[in-house]
Amino acid sequence: MTELPARIELDRLARGRHEWSGSLPAGATPRLAELEASLGSAGASFSVDIGQGRPRIEGNCQGSVTVRCERCLEPMEVTVAGEFALVAVDRIEEADGLGVEDPVVVATKGQLDVLSMIEDELILGLPVVSRHERADCDGGQRHFGPPGESEPTRDNPFKVLESLRKDGSGDAY
């Protein structure tokens, strides 16, 4: 899949319908990263309609996002998908005067920030509460193998701490 363009200059598009589809380049979702969610693969396809009024953007996106399970704090992968229909405005203040029900995307000076728009949609699609299914989630007791298998013996964590302190360098080995 080709990568989506980072930006589209709406002002330069001819009248009519324009279509894009592609994947999100790696590292394109800084706000997801702030939410401690890391994006696996993600893609989107959308169209931009240039007509009489403001540009209209419609499409869908999907991605796999790794988040932290709120119960056991282990990573879990969730599939996120969303559909969107947006009106592009120059400034957010313009949205007040629009009187349309469509949500807006701000494209300052006609510059549509594609990656940020898709990231927004992916964030909106994240589950409110992320938890493993019961069977996959141990509720905070870490298992190191399939159920029924005994846990491998580990060093007493306090001993490890002690050696860390003695060593001073933080390298216990």
Ligand SMILES: [Zn+2]
């Ligand atoms: Zn869990």
